Each structure stands twice: as structure tokens, then as C-alpha cells.
Amino acid sequence: MIATLPRVEISLPGIRHNARILSAYFEKEDISLMGVSKAVLGDPRIVDAMIQGGVRFIADSRIENIRRAKTAGIKAQFVLLRTPMSRADEVVDCADYSLNTEVNTIEKLSHCAARKNIIHKIILMVEMGDLREGIAPEDLLAFIDKVRTFPGTRIAGIGCNLACHGGVLPNERNMRLMSDLASSIEQEFRTRLEIVSGGNSANYNWYKTTQGPGKINNLRLGEAILLGCETATRTPIPGLDTKCFELIAEVIELKRKPSIPLGETGQDAFGNFPAFEDRGVTPRAIVALGRQDVDAGGLTSVDNLPVLGASSDHLILDAGTRRLKVGDEVKFNLKYSALLAAMTSPFIKKVYTQGW
Numbered sequence: 001m002i003a004t005l006p007r008v009e010i011s012l013p014g015i016r017h018n019a020r021i022l023s024a025y026f027e028k029e030d031i032s033l034m035g036v037s038k039a040v041l042g043d044p045r046i047v048d049a050m051i052q053g054g055v056r057f058i059a060d061s062r063i064e065n066i067r068r069a070k071t072a073g074i075k076a077q078f079v080l081l082r083t084p085m086s087r088a089d090e091v092v093d094c095a096d097y098s099l100n101t102e103v104n105t106i107e108k109l110s111h112c113a114a115r116k117n118i119i120h121k122i123i124l125m126v127e128m129g130d131l132r133e134g135i136a137p138e139d140l141l142a143f144i145d146k147v148r149t150f151p152g153t154r155i156a157g158i159g160c161n162l163a164c165h166g167g168v169l170p171n172e173r174n175m176r177l178m179s180d181l182a183s184s185i186e187q188e189f190r191t192r193l194e195i196v197s198g199g200n201s202a203n204y205n206w207y208k209t210t211q212g213p214g215k216i217n218n219l220r221l222g223e224a225i226l227l228g229c230e231t232a233t234r235t236p237i238p239g240l241d242t243k244c245f246e247l248i249a250e251v252i253e254l255k256r257k258p259s260i261p262l263g264e265t266g267q268d269a270f271g272n273f274p275a276f277e278d279r280g281v282t283p284r285a286i287v288a289l290g291r292q293d294v295d296a297g298g299l300t301s302v303d304n305l306p307v308l309g310a311s312s313d314h315l316i317l318d319a320g321t322r323r324l325k326v327g328d329e330v331k332f333n334l335k336y337s338a339l340l341a342a343m344t345s346p347f348i349k350k351v352y353t354q355g356w
């Protein structure tokens with residue numbers, strides 16, 4: 001086999017296993033899961049592994065990613081996590097559900113769906129303090145009253161998203177509030193909400209300790225399934241595979257160099273003024289990988305070699321006492337930021353272990 005470098009090796013059995021463990025765990029309290037595929041660009045093999053593991057929905061923030069999975073023949077309920085108003089027509093074509101916060105956007109979705117004689121389902125996002133997307137809780141009933149009779153759309157439920165912008169943690173208080181909001185909507189409009197989606201991978205710790213999830217009956221999980229950790233403290237979830245993705249790249253230079261730059265210094269390639277600690281002359285490896293491929297801060301070398309820095313296409317490693325040679329492969333584990341970039345880089349090959 002010709003080794004392609006750089007490459008991400010993706011364990012499909014690992015992803016299937018994680019989805020299966022998490023589905024069973026949340027099912028105990030009747031919480032269904034959306035497998036979030038945006039970090040892997042809707043990769044059909046990975047999405048299929050999530051479905052085999054038991055997730056009920058596939059959710060993604062990009063129309064292109066949903067289309068990619070559907071074109072490959074994936075059958076699931078698709079949820080668009082972010083609605084572009086100007087592309088309402090495409091949204092109702094590709095997604096069964098979308099998350100929404102604007103009356104005008106829902107109106108456009110309604111027109112497009114009605115024209116095609118379909119029902120597009122709307123999940124209204126509620127602002128619970130993280131200050132990204134969401135309708136203020138006090139405005140929710142009036143909002144629903146405006147949109148509930150639109151033809152072509154149906155209010156399927158509500159959702160909230162925490163721990164993304166403001167780092168606000170899901171807890172008993174804000175989840176109780178979501179649950180109470182769901183109850184008041186059901187009473188006010190004499191209806192039953194199909195989906196009350198409490199959040200993302202950061203909701204794991206809340207679920208672990210809650211006295212009961214109330215009306216919360218859905219979560220949207222990306223990182224927990226893909227990387228095996230919850231995201232409030234980035235702790236591995238017991239029983240999950242945390243090594244489903246491994247990035248492998250090639251050493252292209254190996255030399256001993258001083259740890260402090262020589263000469264007068266100004267900005268680096270990205271406008272920062274770098275600072276260095278003098279550790280004498282050390283062996284350094286340059287790896288053929290760069291910021292155009294990954295976020296260097298999200299890489300951990302499997303052999304514990306410190307990452308000293310990265311420019312557009314050179315990653316500098318402290319080679320330590322490890323006997324590397326030019327042409328050797330070095331392996332990295334990925335954090336979310338590095339996974340997102342690596343899966344998006346056209347320069348990194350995607351290789352599947354025990355795939356289709």
C-alpha cells in the first residue's frame with residue numbers, strides 16, 4: 001500500500017461504538033440523539049456509523065454537508081443547525097427540520113415548503129444565556145403565535161445551545177427553565193412538542209447528575225461521538241473510544257537549532273510577536289503540515305513531542321530524544337479545533353479503518 005501523507009485515519013467501528021454507548025445511555029431517560037456531522041463535513045461513512053450506532057437524526061450546520069450525505073444514499077431525518085434565509089428553497093429540499101430564530105426566515109421557509117406541498121419542521125432556538133442564537137424566553141410565546149399558522153411549516157419544538165460562545169454550562173437551573181418553557185407552550189397552544197432539545201456534548205455532566213430531565217427529550221451530539229469526550233471540561237466519557245481520529249504526517253527536516261531566534265525580530269507570519277524560552281540547542285523536526293491544514297494548538301503528538309509552532313505549511317516539533325529521520329511518520333491525536341480543520345483541509349487524505 002502506498003502511504004498517503006498527510007492523512008487522517010478514521011476508526012468507523014470506534015465511532016459506531018461511541019454512538020451506540022451514548023444512544024443507550026440517553027435512551028434510559030427517553031432522550032433521542034442527533035448525530036452532529038459538521039466537524040466531518042457530513043462524511044457519509046461517518047454519518048452511517050453514527051446511524052448504525054443508534055442516533056435518530058443527522059444534524060449539520062451546512063446545506064452542502066447534508067447534501068453530501070444524502071447524495072451518498074444516507075437515509076435519516078436531517079436537521080439543519082443554522083438557517084440561511086437566502087437559501088430557504090434549498091433548506092426545505094434537503095432538511096426535514098431546521099433550527100430558527102427569525103420570523104422572516106420562517107416565513108420564507110413556509111412559502112417554499114407550501115409551494116412544494118411539503119411540511120418543513122421548525123425547532124425554535126431559545127436564548128439561555130450563552131448569547132449566540134436564540135429567542136429571549138419572554139418573547140417565545142408571542143413569537144410562536146406569529147409563526148404557528150404559517151402554511152408549509154410546523155413548530156416541532158424548541159432547543160437551546162450552551163457552552164459555545166459564552167461558555168455557559170448546562171445545569172439543573174437552565175434545563176429546568178427549558179422544560180418549563182416547553183410546558184407553557186404546550187398549555188398555551190394546546191399542543192405537544194415533538195422535540196425539546198437541551199443542547200450539545202456539554203450537556204453530558206448535567207445529564208449524569210440530574211434528578212430527571214423533565215421535558216428535555218433530545219440532545220445534539222458531535223464531539224462526544226467523534227472524540228469521546230464531554231466538552232465542558234474536555235473529560236473522556238467512560239467507555240468511549242477517544243482515539244477515533246489520528247493524524248499522520250511526514251518529517252521533512254531534522255536539525256539541531258537554538259531555541260531563540262537569531263537576529264532582530266518583528267512580527268511572525270500571522271502578525272504576532274513571538275516569545276521564546278532559551279533551552280539551548282535542541283533537535284527539531286519540521287513536519288509537512290501547517291495552519292492551512294490544522295490548528296496546531298489542537299494537536300497532541302502520540303509520542304509526546306512538544307509542538308513548538310506552525311506556519312502556513314510547516315509544523316515545528318521538539319524532537320526530544322526520539323530518534324526521528326527525515327521521511328518518518330509522526331502521529332497526532334486531535335482536539336475539536338484540529339479535527340474541524342483537518343477534516344476540512346483538501347490536502348489531508350481521509351483513510352477509513354474497517355470501513356464499508
Ligand SMILES: *Cc1c(COP(=O)(O)O)cnc(C)c1O
Binds near residue numbers: 036201220221222231
Ligand atoms: C455544533 C453544534 C452542536 C454540536 O456540538 P458538539 O459540541 O460537537 O456536541 C449542537 N448544536 C448546535 C446548534 C451546533 O451548532
